[in-house]
Amino acid sequence: MGEGTLSKAQEPAVRVSMFEGLRHRLPLETYVLALTVLVWILLAVFSQYFWTTGNITDILRQVSIDAILAFGSLFPIVLAGIDLSVGSVAGLAGVIFSMLIADAGQGILVALVVTVVAGLIIGMVNGWASERLGIPPFIVTLAGLQGYRGLALLLSGGLTIAGMPPGLQKFALSSVLHVPSLFLLMLAFGLAAHFLLAYTRTGRYMYAIGSNIESARRVGIRVTLVVIISYALASLYATISGLLLVARLSMGAPTAATGSELAAIAAAVVGGASLFGGRGTILGCFIGALLFTTIGNGANLLGVNSFWQMVIEGLLIAFVVYFDNLQKRRQAGLG
Amino acid sequence: MAPLLEVEGLVKSFGPVDVLHGVDLSLAAGEVLALVGDNGAGKSTLIKHVAGVYRPDAGEIRLEGQPVRVESPGQARALGIETVYQDLALADELSVGANIFLGREPVKHLFGFLPIIDNRRIRTETDALLARIESQIPPRARSVSRLSGGQRQAVSIARALYWRAKVVIMDEPTAALAVMEREHVIGLARRLASEGVGVIYIGHNLIEILEVADRVSVMYRGRIVHIAKAEETNQQELIKYMTGFTGK
Numbered sequence: 001m002g003e004g005t006l007s008k009a010q011e012p013a014v015r016v017s018m019f020e021g022l023r024h025r026l027p028l029e030t031y032v033l034a035l036t037v038l039v040w041i042l043l044a045v046f047s048q049y050f051w052t053t054g055n056i057t058d059i060l061r062q063v064s065i066d067a068i069l070a071f072g073s074l075f076p077i078v079l080a081g082i083d084l085s086v087g088s089v090a091g092l093a094g095v096i097f098s099m100l101i102a103d104a105g106q107g108i109l110v111a112l113v114v115t116v117v118a119g120l121i122i123g124m125v126n127g128w129a130s131e132r133l134g135i136p137p138f139i140v141t142l143a144g145l146q147g148y149r150g151l152a153l154l155l156s157g158g159l160t161i162a163g164m165p166p167g168l169q170k171f172a173l174s175s176v177l178h179v180p181s182l183f184l185l186m187l188a189f190g191l192a193a194h195f196l197l198a199y200t201r202t203g204r205y206m207y208a209i210g211s212n213i214e215s216a217r218r219v220g221i222r223v224t225l226v227v228i229i230s231y232a233l234a235s236l237y238a239t240i241s242g243l244l245l246v247a248r249l250s251m252g253a254p255t256a257a258t259g260s261e262l263a264a265i266a267a268a269v270v271g272g273a274s275l276f277g278g279r280g281t282i283l284g285c286f287i288g289a290l291l292f293t294t295i296g297n298g299a300n301l302l303g304v305n306s307f308w309q310m311v312i313e314g315l316l317i318a319f320v321v322y323f324d325n326l327q328k329r330r331q332a333g334l335g
Numbered sequence: 336m337a338p339l340l341e342v343e344g345l346v347k348s349f350g351p352v353d354v355l356h357g358v359d360l361s362l363a364a365g366e367v368l369a370l371v372g373d374n375g376a377g378k379s380t381l382i383k384h385v386a387g388v389y390r391p392d393a394g395e396i397r398l399e400g401q402p403v404r405v406e407s408p409g410q411a412r413a414l415g416i417e418t419v420y421q422d423l424a425l426a427d428e429l430s431v432g433a434n435i436f437l438g439r440e441p442v443k444h445l446f447g448f449l450p451i452i453d454n455r456r457i458r459t460e461t462d463a464l465l466a467r468i469e470s471q472i473p474p475r476a477r478s479v480s481r482l483s484g485g486q487r488q489a490v491s492i493a494r495a496l497y498w499r500a501k502v503v504i505m506d507e508p509t510a511a512l513a514v515m516e517r518e519h520v521i522g523l524a525r526r527l528a529s530e531g532v533g534v535i536y537i538g539h540n541l542i543e544i545l546e547v548a549d550r551v552s553v554m555y556r557g558r559i560v561h562i563a564k565a566e567e568t569n570q571q572e573l574i575k576y577m578t579g580f581t582g583k
Binding site for chain 2: 201204207210211216217219
């Protein structure tokens with residue numbers, strides 16, 4: 001901090017101005033990453049078990065599935081939309097996939113293709129309904145949140161589906177050079193999503209639509225198409241995370257990923273995405289998901305009541321969004 | 336040589352309300368034509384026909400002598416007709432370069448097949464363009480939401496300039512600007528004209544209009560009632576036509 005030579009009277013003022021200067025320069029993700037690192041250090045100090053290979057591997061596996069869901073949720077958020085159905089889609093995808101294998105006797109490949117196609121169709125319907133029918137995406141996907149979960153429960157009769165080929169779980173628990181395969185898969189899907197958002201026209205048009213849908217229309221962007229692609233990707237990523245859950249647990253559960261849509265959205269928002277659209281990055285989603293996974297893991301290790309964990313996560317979301325708003329208002333004041 | 340843009344006999348009603356009663360207008364390349372008139376005189380309705388927002392009930396629009404149907408803003412843009420709106424034209428969260436190239440991004444191919452946006456080219460072209468219009472805009476601004484009103488106008492105008500628009504419609508471009516910025520935007524309008532663009536400039540401030548325009552046309556109740564060269568008219572005369580007190 002370099003305060004060694006300062007008198008006591010000067011010290012606080014300098015500290016404040018350094019902090020202010022930083023706040024104007026760095027994106028929100030940087031602070032959330034710093035917070036995550038701080039939590040890691042604290043947990044390493046307070047829990048002997050935290051910094052063990054077994055536990056770190058567990059965190060990496062858990063964050064992989066959560067982060068993929070968060071990546072998917074980012075696409076509609078960038079459009080100033082939202083997809084509340086991703087958790088239910090993940091659950092339904094798991095049920096379809098495991099029933100195709102266990103009940104219909106299909107191979108993994110066939111089950112995979114059918115499930116992915118089903119997920120894509122769901123997403124396209126979400127995008128089409130919110131763009132062409134003019135129903136707010138919050139409502140469209142709220143209907144999906146209920147409807148697809150209900151469908152998962154109906155199809156499975158509310159029961160978990162066992163009888164997955166053992167290779168599936170073996171893969172989910174495997175590692176390449178000590179890095180969990182799930183984590184590598186997450187990296188691959190993350191890079192693909194980042195590539196799309198940062199380097200392609202489609203990605204740029206998502207930010208343009210989220211910033212100002214009228215100006216996007218005026219320059220001739222095919223808004224409907226971009227919206228449909230965006231919701232289709234949200235569903236695709238949800239489907240993939242549902243499939244990975246089946247692999248990890250070696251069974252399909254109709255209640256899998258319940259409530260995870262909110263965790264995914266929270267991860268995106270804590271990672272710097274704006275619910276007003278136009279802003280958000282894949283790296284931010286990952287950092288947000290890592291922070292939540294770490295808190296969950298740490299709470300378990302330290303024996304913190306899981307109800308407290310929810311309260312802490314809630315406070316965290318409120319704090320981060322408040323901090324972000326504060327930062328933006330100051331920038332606007334400067335501009 | 337045919338004028339750059341001609342509007343002939345344009346008629347438009349919204350339900351029972353007749354807004355345009357056969358408007359004629361012509362614009363030459365390299366000219367700033369100001370359009371003035373009281374609120375409700377039909378200025379906005381007229382230019383929205385040229386910009387592809389409305390379609391006329393009757394009448395014709397010709398570009399370089401050829402009759403054109405301008406059926407959407409995208410089509411207007413493809414024809415070389417750009418509109419600089421007061422506020423609506425930019426995507427706030429995108430950078431200056433991304434806005435200038437929005438919808439027409441240069442693409443290169445990664446590994447020979449993956450189409451990606453050529454961000455380096457956007458940056459170099461944006462830097463060159465902003466230097467050309469002598470703008471004070473920080474070319475690397477991460478989002479245009481941090482720019483001032485005048486700087487945002489300058490981005491829109493730079494966009495029109497870059498894409499070699501033939502006709503640029505400026506709809507009250509200085510309405511919300513501070514004095515210094517106003518001068519800059521007026522300079523940019525003249526700059527467009529000096530590069531051969533035809534500019535239709537809508538405004539309320541007559542001092543500014545007489546400074547920027549080559550010709551001034553006055554609209555009154557859905558008709559163009561007066562056209563004059565800027566150096567041959569004055570505020571009093573324009574006000575007379577704008578308010579209908581012409582002694583006729």
